[in-house]
Amino acid sequence: MTDRIPNQQLKACVEASGLSYAALAGGVRAVAAEHRELLRTNASTVDHWIRGAVPAGRTGRYLAIALSRRLGRLLSTTDIGLDALPVSEDDSMGLSLSTDPFDALMPLWRHELDRRDFLRTSAYSVAAAALPLDTVIDMAARTKAAARSGSVVGMAEVQAVRDMVTAFSEMDERHGGQHGRSALITYLRDDVAPLCRGRFGTDEVRRQMLSAASRGVHLVGWKAYDAGAQGLAQRYYLQSYALAVESGVRGQDGFVMRTMAMQGLKLRRPEHCQGLAETGLNRAKNHLDPQTEALFRIVHAHTLASSGQRGAAVAETKQAHALLDSARGDEAPFWALAWGPPAASVHSRAAKVLAALGDPQGAAVEYGRAAASRPSDTYARIVALDLVAEAEMQFKQGHIEQACATWARSMDHMVGVTSARTRKAVEGMRRQLLPLRTRGVRAAVELDGRGREFLMTL
Numbered sequence: 001m002t003d004r005i006p007n008q009q010l011k012a013c014v015e016a017s018g019l020s021y022a023a024l025a026g027g028v029r030a031v032a033a034e035h036r037e038l039l040r041t042n043a044s045t046v047d048h049w050i051r052g053a054v055p056a057g058r059t060g061r062y063l064a065i066a067l068s069r070r071l072g073r074l075l076s077t078t079d080i081g082l083d084a085l086p087v088s089e090d091d092s093m094g095l096s097l098s099t100d101p102f103d104a105l106m107p108l109w110r111h112e113l114d115r116r117d118f119l120r121t122s123a124y125s126v127a128a129a130a131l132p133l134d135t136v137i138d139m140a141a142r143t144k145a146a147a148r149s150g151s152v153v154g155m156a157e158v159q160a161v162r163d164m165v166t167a168f169s170e171m172d173e174r175h176g177g178q179h180g181r182s183a184l185i186t187y188l189r190d191d192v193a194p195l196c197r198g199r200f201g202t203d204e205v206r207r208q209m210l211s212a213a214s215r216g217v218h219l220v221g222w223k224a225y226d227a228g229a230q231g232l233a234q235r236y237y238l239q240s241y242a243l244a245v246e247s248g249v250r251g252q253d254g255f256v257m258r259t260m261a262m263q264g265l266k267l268r269r270p271e272h273c274q275g276l277a278e279t280g281l282n283r284a285k286n287h288l289d290p291q292t293e294a295l296f297r298i299v300h301a302h303t304l305a306s307s308g309q310r311g312a313a314v315a316e317t318k319q320a321h322a323l324l325d326s327a328r329g330d331e332a333p334f335w336a337l338a339w340g341p342p343a344a345s346v347h348s349r350a351a352k353v354l355a356a357l358g359d360p361q362g363a364a365v366e367y368g369r370a371a372a373s374r375p376s377d378t379y380a381r382i383v384a385l386d387l388v389a390e391a392e393m394q395f396k397q398g399h400i401e402q403a404c405a406t407w408a409r410s411m412d413h414m415v416g417v418t419s420a421r422t423r424k425a426v427e428g429m430r431r432q433l434l435p436l437r438t439r440g441v442r443a444a445v446e447l448d449g450r451g452r453e454f455l456m457t458l
Contacts, residue, residue: 004051004052004053005052006050006051006052007049007050007051007052007080007081007082008081009079009080009081010049010050010063010080010081010082011050013067013071013075013079013080014046014050014067016071017067017070017071018070019070020043021043021044021046021047022042022043022046024046024063024066024067025041025042025043025045025046027066027067027069027070028041028046028059028062028063028066029041030066031062031065031066031069032058032059032062034199035058035062037058037062039059039062041059049063054082055082060077060080060082061077061100063077063080063082064076064077064079064080064082065197067080068194068197069197069198069199072194073190073194074102074106074189074190074193074194074197076102076103076106077103101217101239101242101243101246102193102196102197104235104238104239104242105188105189105193105217105236105239106189106193108232108235108236108239109185109188109189112181112182112185112232113182113185113186152198152199152200152201153195153198153199153200153201153205153206153209154200154201154205155205155208157195157198157209158205158208158209158212161191161192161195161209161212161213161216162212162215162334164187165212165215165216165219168180168183168184168187168216168219169219169338170378172219172222172223172226172381173340173378173379173380173381173382174377174378174379174380174381174416174417175380175381175416175417175418176226176381176417176418176419176422181220181223181224181227184216184219184220184223185220187216188213188216188217188220192212192213192216193213195209195213196209196210196213196243206247207247207248207249208247208249209247210243210244210246210247210249211243211244211247211249211252211334211335212334213243214240214241214243214244214247214252214256214335215240215252215334215335215338217236217239217240217243218236218237218240218256218259218335218338219338220236221233221234221235221236221237221240221259222259222338224236225263226381226419226420226421227419227420228420228421230263230267233263234260234263237256237259237260237263238260240256241253241256241257241260244256244335249333249335250283250284250287250288251283251284251287251288251292251333251336252333252335253280253283254279254280254281254282254283254284254296255280255284255295255296255335255336255338256280257276257277257279257280257283258276258277258280258281258295258296258299259338260276261273261274261276261277261280261299261303262299262302264276265302265303265306265352270303270306270307273303273306274300274303274304274307277296277299277300277302277303278300278303280296280299280300281293281296281297281299281300284296285297288333288336289327289330289331289332289333290323290324290326290327290330291323291324291327291330291332291342291343291346292332292333292336292342293323294319294320294321294323294324294327294342294346295320295336295342295345295346297316297317297319297320297323298316298317298320298345298346298349298350298353299349300316301313301314301316301317301320301349301350301353302349302352302353302356304316305352305353305356305357306356310357313353313356313357314357317350317353317354320346320350321346321350324342324343324346327342339379339382340374340375340378340379340382341373341374343373344369344370344371344373344374344379344382344386345370347366347367347369347370347373348366348367348370348382348386348389350366351363351364351365351366351367351370351386351389351390351393354366355393360393360394360396360397361393361397363389363393364390364393364394364397367386367387367389367390367393368386368387368390370386371383371386371387371390374386376413380413380414380416380417381413381414381417381419381421381422383410383413384410384411384413384414384417384422384425385410385421385422385425387406387407387409387410387413388407388410388425388428388429390406391403391404391406391407391410391429392428392432394406395432400436400441400443400444401443404433404443404444404447405443407429407447408447408450410425411426411450411451411454414426414454423455426451426454426455427451427455429447429451430448430451430452433447433448433451434448
């Protein structure tokens with residue numbers, strides 16, 4: 001018989017917890033009961049685990065959760081020595097939908113905070129975009145969040161997480177994706193993730209906490225997107241989706257699918273965009289307020305326009321605008337306000353539809369409406385980018401003076417913003433102005449000089 005190797009990691013965690021083997025066994029049984037599983041774990045069982053025995057089935061996960069509760073920090077099965085191999089540092093990290101989204105997020109966060117290059121430069125994966133996302137629903141039915149430290153999580157804690165994520169989101173819009181990125185990751189890892197394994201007063205509180213966590217992870221993905229790290233952004237979106245599904249909050253999983261469709265369109269990888277947008281829409285329509293449904297419809301319209309389905313794209317765009325007109329002040333869900341007022345997002349995406357359909361004049365009008373629909377002090381970056389896009393449409397029509405004036409307005413909003421997208425927007429502006437600058441067109445010369453000075457400050 002092969003001698004077992006003592007599990008020193010588990011032993012250290014148990015010692016740090018201060019729990020007796022009997023008390024820990026009781027904690028494991030309690031977690032299992034919350035997952036509708038009956039265990040007969042006792043002190044002798046815990047002793048066997050510390051001596052090197054491997055818990056059967058999902059018991060190892062229950063053990064990690066029980067210790068997480070006691071220690072007040074999130075522990076994975078790897079952290080307590082139950083995985084045979086450490087998480088590999090390869091390009092597949094975060095691209096799968098595991099039974100627990102935090103098992104995928106913890107190594108991502110660890111490597112992000114360590115600034116590992118392979119994740120920041122990893123490629124966008126077409127294969128990951130094609131994952132059968134519905135399969136995670138079955139996993140969600142088998143998993144539930146558990147408690148930490150014996151305290152009961154209530155709506156006050158949920159609201160605190162929402163408020164914090166909103167604050168990080170507003171910081172992101174005012175100053176760009178690089179501001180507060182590490183702080184947000186640390187907050188999600190150290191505070192939000194343990195709460196998601198907490199003990200909840202009601203199932204509705206659990207659902208809303210997981211929903212808030214999904215929104216936070218979605219924001220980290222958006223920050224990675226703004227930094228130009230598309231592969232990393234995709235990984236976060238996948239895990240945000242998994243948390244949304246686990247929450248069971250109507251429409252939020254579809255909203256993340258909508259985001260993934262938007263990313264694919266931006267990267268000119270349309271292989272799965274229409275399917276993602278259509279599935280997301282089907283999960284939302286007739287179940288959410290009109291303005292939130294409009295957000296889904298306008299992205300679906302963009303995927304239709306990008307695939308050459310002109311009539312369907314125009315019809316869907318009209319439906320999105322009609323939904324906005326019928327909203328009459330209905331309140332959108334917390335997670336649907338990722339980019340500010342829904343009307344602004346609909347106008348901005350409608351502009352992309354019109355541009356794809358060859359209507360730069362209409363696109364310019366919609367971009368202008370989008371910029372005017374957002375408070376510029378709160379949404380500096382996205383207002384700037386909408387104005388850049390409006391200027392590009394004006395330039396395409398030959399309205400040079402008007403385009404230069406709009407570009408100048410966009411740069412007014414870029415002060416203090418650190419964003420790969422705003423940098424690329426200014427670089428693109430300078431390339432388009434080059435022929436006019438060489439001819440000595442005054443507006444182009446002045447604007448190019450301003451753009452050059454802006455890039456030197458980054």
